[in-house]
Structures are given as C-alpha cells and as structure tokens.
Amino acid sequence: MTRADCDVIGIGNAIVDVLSHADDDFLAANGIEKGAMTLIDASQAEALYGRMGPGLEISGGSAANTMAGVASLGGNAAYIGKVRADQLGAVFAHDIRAAGVRFSTAPTTTGAPTARCLILVTPDAQRSMSTFLGACVELGPEDIVEADIASAQVTYLEGYLWDPPRAKEAFRKAAAIAGGAGRKVALSLSDAFCVHRHRDEFLELVAGPVDILFANEQEILALHQKLRDMRHDVNGRLANIVAAAELMRMRPESAAERLQMLLDQPHKAAESIAEFSRAFEASFGLKRA
Amino acid sequence: MTRADCDVIGIGNAIVDVLSHADDDFLAANGIEKGAMTLIDASQAEALYGRMGPGLEISGGSAANTMAGVASLGGNAAYIGKVRADQLGAVFAHDIRAAGVRFSTAPTTTGAPTARCLILVTPDAQRSMSTFLGACVELGPEDIVEADIASAQVTYLEGYLWDPPRAKEAFRKAAAIAGGAGRKVALSLSDAFCVHRHRDEFLELVAGPVDILFANEQEILALHQKLRDMRHDVNGRLANIVAAAELMRMRPESAAERLQMLLDQPHKAAESIAEFSRAFEASFGLKRA
Numbered sequence: 001m002t003r004a005d006c007d008v009i010g011i012g013n014a015i016v017d018v019l020s021h022a023d024d025d026f027l028a029a030n031g032i033e034k035g036a037m038t039l040i041d042a043s044q045a046e047a048l049y050g051r052m053g054p055g056l057e058i059s060g061g062s063a064a065n066t067m068a069g070v071a072s073l074g075g076n077a078a079y080i081g082k083v084r085a086d087q088l089g090a091v092f093a094h095d096i097r098a099a100g101v102r103f104s105t106a107p108t109t110t111g112a113p114t115a116r117c118l119i120l121v122t123p124d125a126q127r128s129m130s131t132f133l134g135a136c137v138e139l140g141p142e143d144i145v146e147a148d149i150a151s152a153q154v155t156y157l158e159g160y161l162w163d164p165p166r167a168k169e170a171f172r173k174a175a176a177i178a179g180g181a182g183r184k185v186a187l188s189l190s191d192a193f194c195v196h197r198h199r200d201e202f203l204e205l206v207a208g209p210v211d212i213l214f215a216n217e218q219e220i221l222a223l224h225q226k227l228r229d230m231r232h233d234v235n236g237r238l239a240n241i242v243a244a245a246e247l248m249r250m251r252p253e254s255a256a257e258r259l260q261m262l263l264d265q266p267h268k269a270a271e272s273i274a275e276f277s278r279a280f281e282a283s284f285g286l287k288r289a
Numbered sequence: 290m291t292r293a294d295c296d297v298i299g300i301g302n303a304i305v306d307v308l309s310h311a312d313d314d315f316l317a318a319n320g321i322e323k324g325a326m327t328l329i330d331a332s333q334a335e336a337l338y339g340r341m342g343p344g345l346e347i348s349g350g351s352a353a354n355t356m357a358g359v360a361s362l363g364g365n366a367a368y369i370g371k372v373r374a375d376q377l378g379a380v381f382a383h384d385i386r387a388a389g390v391r392f393s394t395a396p397t398t399t400g401a402p403t404a405r406c407l408i409l410v411t412p413d414a415q416r417s418m419s420t421f422l423g424a425c426v427e428l429g430p431e432d433i434v435e436a437d438i439a440s441a442q443v444t445y446l447e448g449y450l451w452d453p454p455r456a457k458e459a460f461r462k463a464a465a466i467a468g469g470a471g472r473k474v475a476l477s478l479s480d481a482f483c484v485h486r487h488r489d490e491f492l493e494l495v496a497g498p499v500d501i502l503f504a505n506e507q508e509i510l511a512l513h514q515k516l517r518d519m520r521h522d523v524n525g526r527l528a529n530i531v532a533a534a535e536l537m538r539m540r541p542e543s544a545a546e547r548l549q550m551l552l553d554q555p556h557k558a559a560e561s562i563a564e565f566s567r568a569f570e571a572s573f574g575l576k577r578a
Contacts, residue, residue, distance in 0.1 A: 020387075049383060050383070052387065053387045053388075054348065054357070054383075054384040054385075054387045054388045055347075055380070055383070055384060055387075056345065056346070056347045057345070057346035057347070057380065058344075058345045058346070059343065068343070086376055087375055087376040087377050087402070088376050091344070091346065094338060094339070094343075094344070095343040095344060096343075098309075098341065098342045098343045098344075099342070099343045113376070
C-alpha cells in the first residue's frame with residue numbers, strides 16, 4: 001500500500017441550496033414533509049420555487065459539505081460529484097475549490113441543470129428540503145478516477161447517492177477500488193427517510209464493503225427496523241407464554257384449550273430468536289467461527 | 290393627476306450579490322479599495338472570483354433592495370432593472386417578485402450575463418464591493434414604461450445608474466414622465482465614490498428634476514465639494530487681510546509693500562463670496578426673486 005496523498009475523498013450529490021423562510025401552513029399547503037429531504041422533479045421544483053419567498057443561495061450537498069469541513073480542519077480532501085456547466089454549476093465548483101477541496105469531476109454540457117435543494121426553514125428552526133437532483137443523475141462509474149480513490153485513506157460516500165440511478169454504480173466501483181487498495185470505505189446514512197428508501201441495499205453495504213458507518217439515532221433505528229421488528233416478535237412469543245400460563249391459573253376450566261398454545265410458543269420463540277441472530281450477524285457482517 | 294396605483298417605482302442596476310469573508314491583506318493584494326463600490330470588467334470579475342473564498346449568493350442592487358424594503362413595510366412597490374435570461378437572472382427575478390415587488394423588465398437574451406457584485410466582508414464588518422455590471426449595461430429608455438412611471442407617486446432612482454452608459458437616458462426619460470404626470474422624483478446618491486464619478490451631472494439633477502434627495506454625510510460632502518472648496522477660498526482671502534494688517538503693525542518698515550495686498554484682498558474676497566453664492570443657489574435649484 002503506497003502512502004495516501006489524500007485524507008478523505010467524498011462522493012455525493014453536488015447541490016446548490018436555496019434557503020428561504022416559511023411557516024408550517026406553507027409546508028402543509030405544498031405537501032412538504034417537515035424535517036425530511038424529499039425528491040422533486042423539474043416541474044415540481046419550478047412550481048415550488050415560484051411560490052416560496054426570496055432565497056439565499058449557498059453551495060451544499062451532504063458529502064460536499066463534509067469535505068469542506070475536513071478541509072477547514074486542515075485535512076486533505078477531494079470530492080467527486082456532478083454539476084452541469086451552467087452558472088450554478090460554476091458557483092458550486094468555485095465554492096468547493098475555494099474551501100480547499102480538490103474537485104475535478106467533468107460537468108455535463110447537456111441535460112438537466114445543476115441540482116438545487118429548496119430548503120424551507122420554519123420558525124422553530126427546523127429545515128425541510130425539496131431536492132431536484134438535476135445533473136446529479138448523470139454521475140456514473142466513468143467519473144470515478146481509480147488513482148484518486150486508491151490514494152485516499154478513506155473514501156466517504158453519502159447514502160443520498162442511492163437516489164440517482166447510476167450513482168450507486170459509481171459508489172460500488174469506488175468501494176471496490178478502495179478495498180483493493182487496502183483503504184477504508186465510510187458511509188453516511190444521510191437521513192432516516194433515505195434509509196427507508198434503500199434499507200436492504202444499505203444493510204448489504206454495511207455487511208459488505210463499508211468499514212466506517214455514520215448514523216444518528218433515527219437513521220440507525222431505521223436501518224435496523226427489521227431487527228427491531230424481529231425482537232418485537234420474540235418478545236411477543238414470550239408474552240404469549242406468560243399470558244397462557246396466567247389464564248390457565250386463573251381459569252382452570254379452560255386449561256385444556258390453552259395448553260396447546262403454551263406448548264407451541266417456546267418453539268416459535270426459539271425460531272424467532274434464531275432468525276434474529278442470523279439477521280443480526282448478517283447486518284453487521286459477522287461470521288461464525 | 291390620476292390616482293397613483295403604486296407608492297414607489299425604483300430604477301436601478303439589477304445585481305446578484307456574492308458575499309464572502311476576506312482580511313485586509315487580501316483586499317490590499319487584490320487592489321480593492323476598502324469600503325468602496327468599485328466597477329470591474331468580466332475578466333477582473335473572473336479573476337477575483339477565482340481567488341476569493343466560498344460565497345453566498347443573495348439578490349441585491351441598491352434600488353432593488355430599497356423596493357423590497359418598501360414592500361416589506363406594506364408599500365406598493367415596482368422595479369425596473371436589467372438581468373439576462375440566465376440562472377442568476379432567474380434568481381433575481383424570483384427574489385424581487387417573491388418580496389412582493391412588481392418586476393417585468395424584459396431580460397436580455399444575448400450579451401453579458403446577469404450582473405454580480407463580489408462583496409468581501411473584513412473582520413471589522415466593513416464591506417468592499419467589486420461590481421461587474423453585466424447585463425445592466427443594456428438598460429435603456431426603451432425599458433421605461435410610461436404608464437408605470439406616471440402611475441407611481443414617487444420614481445426612485447439610484448445614483449449607480451450613472452455608471453452604465455445608457456441607463457442615464459432611462460433615468461432622464463423616467464424623470465421627465467414623472468414630472469409631466471405631477472409625480473415626485475427621488476434620487477439616492479448611492480455612495481461617495483459614485484458621487485465623485487458623476488458630481489457635475491448629479492448637481493444638475495439636484496438643481497433640476499429631483500424632488501427628494503437621499504444622502505449620508507460623506508455623500509452630501511462629496512456632492513458639494515466645489516462649494517466646500519469655494520468657501521475655503523473665501524476664508525483664505527479673509528485670512529490674507531488679517532495677516533497683511535498684522536505684518537504691517539509688527540514691521541512698519543514693510544508697510545508699503547504689504548499695502549497693495551491689503552487693498553486687493555477685499556475685492557477678491559467679495560468676488561469669491563459672490564461666486565460661492567451663485568454656485569450655492571444653482572446647486573439647490575434656488576431662483577432669485
């Protein structure tokens with residue numbers, strides 16, 4: 001393994017944020033889920049922008065913001081993401097480079113404009129995001145430069161990359177290169193809504209190429225919702241045993257009809273526990289000795 | 290005079306601001322005059338943007354901001370200004386309309402992009418502006434809709450309009466329509482540097498069509514620098530008289546050679562006072578009875 005030239009290379013959706021204030025009534029009237037990141041298409045973006053208040057534009061994107069943070073702390077950071085060769089794309093490219101992050105992904109010259117995220121901030125300081133992915137849908141494996149990934153200590157991927165269609169191929173290619181070069185792969189789960197959209201694939205990634213997982217409480221609970229459901233199932237079996245025994249004690253005349261249930265539940269509970277254990281081990285990529 | 294449909298219609302340079310932080314060394318290294326608004330061309334704008342830090346974009350422009358302020362206070366405001374039909378032009382148009390200001394100036398479809406103002410904020414909170422006028426140079430009298438001006442109680446003009454070449458024709462056309470319709474014309478002097486660039490024309494405007502003048506201390510002193518110089522001249526003549534008399538008293542042997550000076554100064558002082566009075570009256574559009 002050669003010396004790493006770069007601390008972290010991030011891959012994500014390259015987005016310009018448009019921030020504005022709004023009240024809860026505006027969110028409700030426009031069908032915006034409060035606190036969430038919702039994907040919208042070009043016509044929805046145009047309609048919402050037309051209704052929202054004066055905005056303030058600032059370059060954003062989850063992984064891009066993280067790389068700017070790494071650079072601001074003195075780290076050597078790079079970024080891969082797709083803008084179009086338009087004014088907002090030039091703004092994005094300027095801002096991330098001015099933040100000290102290497103960025104050389106070729107912009108698209110046809111198709112949708114640079115992505116933008118319409119962010120409405122309510123008086124309680126919560127933000128609700130409506131994202132038009134625009135040129136981000138063009139990010140693909142051809143944008144992953146092998147030497148850049150191989151020379152970075154960590155390749156950092158945002159979960160939102162699972163939203164555009166071809167970015168996951170870029171993600172998988174980058175993860176494979178990083179793994180082959182003995183580097184680390186990090187994944188941010190992005191947000192709980194994103195996890196709900198891509199849970200099964202994220203579980204595979206966590207069990208597979210991902211070495212470092214970033215998640216807040218809502219995100220990790222969303223990722224392991226199946227485990228939670230299974231544990232709930234085990235608890236339900238155990239509760240059934242207690243309930244059957246209690247009913248037999250209180251109403252001895254019905255003991256015969258409860259007996260079969262009492263006998264069935266321990267087997268079902270054992271099955272549920274075994275299933276939970278298999279799923280738990282698989283989720284975390286554990287292998288039995 | 291018909292009822293005014295509109296409280297104020299503003300005419301100005303339609304600009305998107307790009308804000309970033311910088312220190313005094315950066316200003317000095319890039320030849321930026323601190324606290325001023327300096328005009329730059331496209332290549333200077335590109336070079337400076339490439340050197341400055343990550344930015345934050347927000348619609349600006351002096352008169353446009355003022356109209357947004359009028360609307361936010363419940364006034365009925367309109368705006369005339371020129372953007373190009375590009376992404377930043379769409380941002381400007383959205384923002385001013387979303388602020389509740391009527392704006393229907395046709396955007397240009399060729400030529401320079403929408404104007405932007407690169408604003409560097411130093412740690413002392415002073416801002417230094419470098420403006421690329423872009424599409425603003427296309428604003429001309431054809432953009433002044435007579436009915437809009439005639440139906441506004443006040444036509445508000447920013448001094449910066451004297452920077453692009455044809456905007457002053459728009460300005461004069463609007464002022465003439467407003468005057469003809471019995472409406473008021475207001476002028477903001479914009480900034481002292483702008484006044485230095487256009488002092489003589491601004492003095493003519495103040496003496497002519499302008500009914501309401503907005504200026505801070507620096508701006509009004511810059512506008513009337515000639516009056517200040519003239520008053521200084523009068524004071525100089527009076528000081529010469531005192532000095533000559535004093536010298537004659539102290540050194541009686543040189544009285545003969547001082548006498549002519551003593552006799553000349555009162556005439557010159559009287560001339561200077563008369564000149565000052567004429568200029569003062571002209572500056573404020575005063576007419577002798």
